[in-house]
Amino acid sequence: MKVTLKTVLTLATLFFISVCGADDSSWRKLSLNNTVLLTLPHGQVVIELAPQFSPKNAAQFSKLTQQGFYDGTKFYRVIDGFVAQAGPKDGSKKDKSVPLLAMESEWQTDSKWTYTPVQQHDLFAPQTGFKQGFALAYQAGENDSLGTAWLTHCPGTIAMARNNAADSASSHFYFVIGQAPRYLDRIMTIFGRVVYGMQHIQAIQRTAVIDGDDAVKPRHFTKIVSMQLMSDVAKAEQIHLEVENTESTAFAERLVQRRTRDSAFFYKKPPPVLDVCQIPIRSRLIK
Amino acid sequence: MKVTLKTVLTLATLFFISVCGADDSSWRKLSLNNTVLLTLPHGQVVIELAPQFSPKNAAQFSKLTQQGFYDGTKFYRVIDGFVAQAGPKDGSKKDKSVPLLAMESEWQTDSKWTYTPVQQHDLFAPQTGFKQGFALAYQAGENDSLGTAWLTHCPGTIAMARNNAADSASSHFYFVIGQAPRYLDRIMTIFGRVVYGMQHIQAIQRTAVIDGDDAVKPRHFTKIVSMQLMSDVAKAEQIHLEVENTESTAFAERLVQRRTRDSAFFYKKPPPVLDVCQIPIRSRLIK
Numbered sequence: 001m002k003v004t005l006k007t008v009l010t011l012a013t014l015f016f017i018s019v020c021g022a023d024d025s026s027w028r029k030l031s032l033n034n035t036v037l038l039t040l041p042h043g044q045v046v047i048e049l050a051p052q053f054s055p056k057n058a059a060q061f062s063k064l065t066q067q068g069f070y071d072g073t074k075f076y077r078v079i080d081g082f083v084a085q086a087g088p089k090d091g092s093k094k095d096k097s098v099p100l101l102a103m104e105s106e107w108q109t110d111s112k113w114t115y116t117p118v119q120q121h122d123l124f125a126p127q128t129g130f131k132q133g134f135a136l137a138y139q140a141g142e143n144d145s146l147g148t149a150w151l152t153h154c155p156g157t158i159a160m161a162r163n164n165a166a167d168s169a170s171s172h173f174y175f176v177i178g179q180a181p182r183y184l185d186r187i188m189t190i191f192g193r194v195v196y197g198m199q200h201i202q203a204i205q206r207t208a209v210i211d212g213d214d215a216v217k218p219r220h221f222t223k224i225v226s227m228q229l230m231s232d233v234a235k236a237e238q239i240h241l242e243v244e245n246t247e248s249t250a251f252a253e254r255l256v257q258r259r260t261r262d263s264a265f266f267y268k269k270p271p272p273v274l275d276v277c278q279i280p281i282r283s284r285l286i287k
Numbered sequence: 288m289k290v291t292l293k294t295v296l297t298l299a300t301l302f303f304i305s306v307c308g309a310d311d312s313s314w315r316k317l318s319l320n321n322t323v324l325l326t327l328p329h330g331q332v333v334i335e336l337a338p339q340f341s342p343k344n345a346a347q348f349s350k351l352t353q354q355g356f357y358d359g360t361k362f363y364r365v366i367d368g369f370v371a372q373a374g375p376k377d378g379s380k381k382d383k384s385v386p387l388l389a390m391e392s393e394w395q396t397d398s399k400w401t402y403t404p405v406q407q408h409d410l411f412a413p414q415t416g417f418k419q420g421f422a423l424a425y426q427a428g429e430n431d432s433l434g435t436a437w438l439t440h441c442p443g444t445i446a447m448a449r450n451n452a453a454d455s456a457s458s459h460f461y462f463v464i465g466q467a468p469r470y471l472d473r474i475m476t477i478f479g480r481v482v483y484g485m486q487h488i489q490a491i492q493r494t495a496v497i498d499g500d501d502a503v504k505p506r507h508f509t510k511i512v513s514m515q516l517m518s519d520v521a522k523a524e525q526i527h528l529e530v531e532n533t534e535s536t537a538f539a540e541r542l543v544q545r546r547t548r549d550s551a552f553f554y555k556k557p558p559p560v561l562d563v564c565q566i567p568i569r570s571r572l573i574k
């Protein structure tokens with residue numbers, strides 16, 4: 001039974017690889033123009049942007065970052081297990097100076113579009129998977145040639161905050177710091193993800209407290225020391241990273257292993273399913 | 288369509304309430320004998336134990352806590368997005384002094400057993416829900432009278448660590464600090480959950496680093512200042528808490544609201560599904 005299941009999954013993976021096109025390099029080098037260095041008082045964080053999925057939102061965030069717009073702003077809405085949100089003072093001149101953005105939360109796919117499949121019948125979507133390191137969901141169209149795909153709210157994703165109107169985001173953003181709030185998928189624009197230093201995002205001062213606890217004074221809110229495009233950082237201070245290539249054969253094999261759980265530790269095997277938000281995409285530092 | 292769905296869900300909830308038995312008190316006071324105060328160098332954390340589900344594991348943890356066993360021990364295996372694990376030095380006299388525990392990861396249910404249902408066809412289980420504040424999964428038996436239920440690995444759960452053998456846990460434990468590793472359900476003994484101060488668990492020093500990064504020296508590992516049963520804590524220092532009563536009508540209504548997302552913020556409604564690990568059970572401080 002165990003062997004049969006494994007064989008089926010291996011064959012399925014090989015099928016996916018042949019369908020979706022495998023890439024032999026297990027690691028992908030991040031471009032300095034597409035990564036952001038967030039310096040917090042307690043540590044450094046690196047974000048990979050996703051202009052291939054959310055071009056206008058990623059571009060605006062990148063531009064604001066290069067202008068030093070976020071330096072000195074605070075994480076003013078931080079709810080444990082949910083999100084850490086930052087931006088300029090609501091309604092301030094600085095806040096209002098930024099143009100509004102149209103929603104970029106999903107996109108149409110055609111018959112040539114490919115991704116690395118992870119799971120069918122996910123609770124929130126017919127299919128989940130990865131593309132270029134980003135977790136996503138996919139819904140086939142009626143004749144399978146025109147489908148819809150969207151990035152998913154996994155821990156470590158960064159997305160634009162907004163008001164009630166769909167196209168009301170500007171500069172405020174949030175990191176997901178808890179169990180994936182997948183109900184926000186398709187109605188918020190995710191434009192990047194943390195690839196280094198997620199523990200420092202987790203250590204941001206919470207601003208929400210439980211009933212009966214002392215309120216947190218705004219002067220204790222975590223401040224952004226600086227937010228810089230990595231290519232603008234002094235050479236000696238740059239952080240160079242590679243991340244797992246989610247289009248590689250090695251990654252497809254890792255998915256199979258993660259699903260089958262062959263280690264002796266699993267004296268009883270879990271169901272052979274994968275939560276797309278519970279698959280770490282590894283990073284490594286390079287010189 | 289929206290109204291119809293809401294009506295259906297409300298009716299379903301009322302049905303659940305009548306089937307499962309509702310309780311009119313929205314909050315449940317935690318017993319000082321059943322809560323643990325974990326003092327870390329950077330903050331205080333309160334754990335509610337679950338002896339009703341894992342009696343022997345909870346009792347051993349409670350007994351060790353009362354002996355001061357954990358005071359001064361370290362979080363020696365902390366992986367961001369996964370777990371923070373602590374215990375005495377592996378193989379030390381202290382480590383070996385503790386009796387091994389039998390697995391208590393699931394239990395049989397009979398026809399009288401009730402719970403607050405949350406979601407059918409969850410990715411990892413036929414059913415999820417809550418009982419007495421704890422997230423769980425349920426699988427009906429063949430004739431529905433004899434089923435199986437188990438606590439789920441949501442963020443903030445505390446469980447016993449073990450070696451490869453099922454019944455090899457003793458004193459080492461871990462907190463879940465990332466996306467629910469549900470593949471550990473049914474093969475690890477969960478015996479409690481964090482009800483206060485989860486942000487301090489999230490701020491524990493990670494011990495695992497990515498390739499190319501500097502190793503973390505053991506002297507920087509987070510130390511447990513003290514672990515005490517709340518009833519043993521000096522009166523003035525005790526933390527008194529209430530948590531939402533997951534058997535109450537108010538909680539059932541909150542589940543309906545969370546599923547239907549009626550707020551204007553949801554300009555497009557998400558699928559009417561709930562991830563049992565993405566439903567915060569609120570706590571509040573009482574005098």
